[in-house]
Amino acid sequence: MSIQYDIAATTTHVRIRALQLLGYIAAAATAPLVALWGKLDDGRRRRRAERELSLLSDAVLKDIGIARSEIPWIADTRGMPFRGPRGRRG
Numbered sequence: 001m002s003i004q005y006d007i008a009a010t011t012t013h014v015r016i017r018a019l020q021l022l023g024y025i026a027a028a029a030t031a032p033l034v035a036l037w038g039k040l041d042d043g044r045r046r047r048r049a050e051r052e053l054s055l056l057s058d059a060v061l062k063d064i065g066i067a068r069s070e071i072p073w074i075a076d077t078r079g080m081p082f083r084g085p086r087g088r089r090g
Contacts, residue, residue: 050075
């Protein structure tokens with residue numbers, strides 16, 4: 001193999017590693033934004049559930065077994081996957 005092909009292969013390898021490194025940096029930079037978006041989405045879901053449950057009459061709430069004072073707790077916990085006995089978010 002000639003020196004020309006060795007240099008080309010090395011240059012290609014360096015470019016691939018540089019692109020991988022840029023990908024890792026981009027992923028690390030966007031992770032906090034993704035976490036923030038998830039928190040905002042959780043809050044939006046909770047407020048919507050709370051608003052919809054608050055619109056129900058006392059008779060309907062009684063039929064489904066919910067006291068009006070339980071609405072904030074139910075809106076915060078319903079629809080979330082069970083993550084074990086140590087807490088809601090595990």
